[in-house]
Amino acid sequence: MNSPDQNPAQHPVLIADHLTKTYGSTTALGGVNLSLYAGESVAIMGPSGSGKTTLMHCLSGILTPDAGRVHLSLPQQQVEITSLNEERRAQLRREHLGFVFQEGLLLPELTAQENAALPLMLSGVPRAAAESHAQQWLSSLGLDGMFDRRLGELSGGQAQRVAIARAQIADPTVVFADEPTGALDSMTSDAVLTALLDSTVSRGRTLVLVTHDPQVAARCSRLIRVRDGHIVADERTHCSSNQEVTR
Numbered sequence: 001m002n003s004p005d006q007n008p009a010q011h012p013v014l015i016a017d018h019l020t021k022t023y024g025s026t027t028a029l030g031g032v033n034l035s036l037y038a039g040e041s042v043a044i045m046g047p048s049g050s051g052k053t054t055l056m057h058c059l060s061g062i063l064t065p066d067a068g069r070v071h072l073s074l075p076q077q078q079v080e081i082t083s084l085n086e087e088r089r090a091q092l093r094r095e096h097l098g099f100v101f102q103e104g105l106l107l108p109e110l111t112a113q114e115n116a117a118l119p120l121m122l123s124g125v126p127r128a129a130a131e132s133h134a135q136q137w138l139s140s141l142g143l144d145g146m147f148d149r150r151l152g153e154l155s156g157g158q159a160q161r162v163a164i165a166r167a168q169i170a171d172p173t174v175v176f177a178d179e180p181t182g183a184l185d186s187m188t189s190d191a192v193l194t195a196l197l198d199s200t201v202s203r204g205r206t207l208v209l210v211t212h213d214p215q216v217a218a219r220c221s222r223l224i225r226v227r228d229g230h231i232v233a234d235e236r237t238h239c240s241s242n243q244e245v246t247r
C-alpha cells in the first residue's frame, strides 16, 4: 500500500517497509508499508488483537519485526532502526522518540519535575539543567505549582500531562502514544489530547497514537485502520488540509 497523497517536497520522517511479525501461528503484522510525515497526527484504530500495538512497537524500535525495515529520518542523520542492536535502539528511543502510555507510567517515588527530567538525565544532562527544562515543559502544560508533587498527589489528567512533559523533554522527532486518554473522563481526555497535539504537531513533530476512541481519532489529521495485521484504510480526516487516500 502506498501512503496518502502528501506534498511531494516533503520527505517522510518514518518509513515502514514490509513489516512482518508473527507469534507462533498468529500473524500480528502481515507486511505493513507506511510513510509518516512531519506535522502529522496519526491515529491507529482497529479491533482488539488486530496488530495496533505490535505496529507501534515495531515503528518505535521497542520490538524488532521478523522481516521488513523501519527507517527514521532525524534532523542530522538517517537511521535504520531495524538494523540497530537493543542498546542502540534504547538510546535512539531515549534521545529521539517520545512515549506516552495509557497509565502514564510515572515513577511514584519521584516528583513531577524529576519524572519529566528523567530522559535528559539518563542522557547525561546535569540534574539542574534537566530539571529547569522540565519546569518549562510542566509550566507550558499548565502544571505550575505542581513541580514537587508525586504521582499520588496528581489527578489522572495532571499525571498524563507530566507523562507528556517527559515524552517531549528531549524534543523527539516522533511521539508515540498508546491509548493516552484511555483512563480519563471525556473532558480531561479532551484537554490532555489538546496538550499532546499542541506539543507535537503544532511544533512540526509527528504524533502516532493508538486509540479505540473515535472522538480521539477524529482530532488527528490521519486515520489508519488495522485489521488482522494489515492496514485496511488510510485516510486524511477533516482535521487535515489534504483530504484523500491513495492506495
Ligand SMILES: Nc1ncnc2c1ncn2[C@@H]1O[C@H](COP(=O)(O)OP(=O)(O)OP(=O)(O)O)[C@@H](O)[C@H]1O
Residues within 6 Å of the ligand: 023, 026, 027, 028, 046, 047, 048, 049, 050, 051, 052, 053, 054, 055
Ligand atoms: N508477546 C506475544 N505473544 C504471543 N502473541 C502475541 C504477543 N503480542 C501480541 N500477540 C498477538 O498478536 C496479535 C496482535 O496483538 P496486538 O497487541 O498488536 O493487538 P492490538 O490491536 O494492539 O490489540 P488490543 O487493542 O487488544 O490492545 C494478537 O493476536 C495478539 O494475541
